[in-house]
Amino acid sequence: MTEDDFLKDLFSKLPTGDSNLTVPNGDDTAAFRSTTGMHTLIACDQLIEGRHYLSDTPPKICGAKLLKRNLSDIAAMGGIPKYAVLSCNVNNDCPEQWLKDFHQGLLDCAQQYNVQLIGGDLASSPGPNAFSLTITGESSQPIQRSGAEDGDLLFATGEFGLSFPSEHHLHFTPRIKEGQFLANFAKAMIDLTDGLLLDSQRLLNASKQTLDLQLFKELIPPRSHHQELASFQEILTDGEDYELIFAIPANREIELQNSWPFETKLSKIGEFKKGTGKIYDNEHLLLDIHTNKGFDHFQS
Ligand SMILES: Nc1ncnc2c1ncn2[C@@H]1O[C@H](COP(=O)(O)OP(=O)(O)OP(=O)(O)O)[C@@H](O)[C@H]1O
Ligand SMILES: Cc1ncc(C[n+]2csc(CCOP(=O)(O)O)c2C)c(N)n1
Numbered sequence: 249m250t251e252d253d254f255l256k257d258l259f260s261k262l263p264t265g266d267s268n269l270t271v272p273n274g275d276d277t278a279a280f281r282s283t284t285g286m287h288t289l290i291a292c293d294q295l296i297e298g299r300h301y302l303s304d305t306p307p308k309i310c311g312a313k314l315l316k317r318n319l320s321d322i323a324a325m326g327g328i329p330k331y332a333v334l335s336c337n338v339n340n341d342c343p344e345q346w347l348k349d350f351h352q353g354l355l356d357c358a359q360q361y362n363v364q365l366i367g368g369d370l371a372s373s374p375g376p377n378a379f380s381l382t383i384t385g386e387s388s389q390p391i392q393r394s395g396a397e398d399g400d401l402l403f404a405t406g407e408f409g410l411s412f413p414s415e416h417h418l419h420f421t422p423r424i425k426e427g428q429f430l431a432n433f434a435k436a437m438i439d440l441t442d443g444l445l446l447d448s449q450r451l452l453n454a455s456k457q458t459l460d461l462q463l464f465k466e467l468i469p470p471r472s473h474h475q476e477l478a479s480f481q482e483i484l485t486d487g488e489d490y491e492l493i494f495a496i497p498a499n500r501e502i503e504l505q506n507s508w509p510f511e512t513k514l515s516k517i518g519e520f521k522k523g524t525g526k527i528y529d530n531e532h533l534l535l536d537i538h539t540n541k542g543f544d545h546f547q548s
């Protein structure tokens with residue numbers, strides 16, 4: 249099969265009829281009209297064989313995971329996902345059917361979340377499969393990582409830890425609807441990929457390190473796997489939770505709890521106080537990111 253044959257087959261599976269999409273897939277670039285009054289969001293994330301999935305992971309699940317990783321970033325801004333472009337560098341020996349199934353898994357997920365794949369690139373090389381997806385979205389009011397203040401509460405969706413052994417890292421649901429709902433509450437928000445501790449530190453650092461964060465250890469829901477509950481260390485550092493954590497003013501706690509319309513768990517897990525960028529537990533023990541490492545590609 250040639251690249252052009254592969255693309256012809258792929259294009260026949262893509263939705264048509266979006267009136268804002270003025271140049272669809274197949275030209276030198278895609279083009280879309282932006283909706284006036286909205287912010288356009290854009291982000292990219294990768295999926296690498298041996299790093300984000302094992303060689304025997306089913307290809308449809310890999311394709312969906314790549315899109316869901318990117319959807320999680322749109323969710324963290326409180327945005328609505330729109331368009332995606334996909335860059336593929338597959339191993340020379342990768343079976344054609346594997347690549348087809350990877351695309352099909354991604355397209356099924358795209359349909360579920362109303363995302364349109366409007367471009368991409370194909371290449372092959374002797375190395376592991378590596379994919380990069382760029383996503384766009386829109387938001388009337390993007391929620392940034394900065395914005396938490398003294399006295400704000402830290403809330404979280406979902407459960408934490410044991411993502412890899414439980415295969416949550418493959419089967420998670422990106423918190424798109426929750427993120428859009430939270431755009432009306434959150435002063436600062438981030439999605440959790442590298443572990444609760446490292447990603448909370450990023451939230452703190454974005455507030456120019458004028459705050460400390462006290463985590464309510466007992467209130468952070470652990471994931472369970474084979475009757476084992478994630479330990480506090482696993483909660484803090486395992487990563488790939490793909491949940492949202494966010495700051496709200498303390499006087500909106502009851503309103504948030506009472507109006508939360510989702511089955512997704514919602515937990516109050518901490519409180520911001522004036523400080524210097526440190527994270528403590530409720531027994532005032534310092535949770536140091538240097539001793540409780542999260543996931544860092546350049547350290548592992
Ligand atoms: N090579 C790069 N060039 C330019 N900007 C980058 C590059 N790598 C990362 N960034 C930017 O740095 C910031 C942090 O990137 P990072 O990938 O850690 O965030 P993330 O995508 O939310 O997390 P994760 O990749 O763990 O899901 C983002 O704003 C990202 O766009
Ligand atoms: C084969 C395999 N080995 C290890 C892991 C665990 N893992 C990989 S990347 C990452 C952090 C987030 O990555 P990023 O910073 O790129 O978003 C974690 C926790 C996995 N999923 N698959």
Ligand SMILES: [Mg+2]
Binds near residue numbers: 292293
């Ligand atoms: Mg990233």
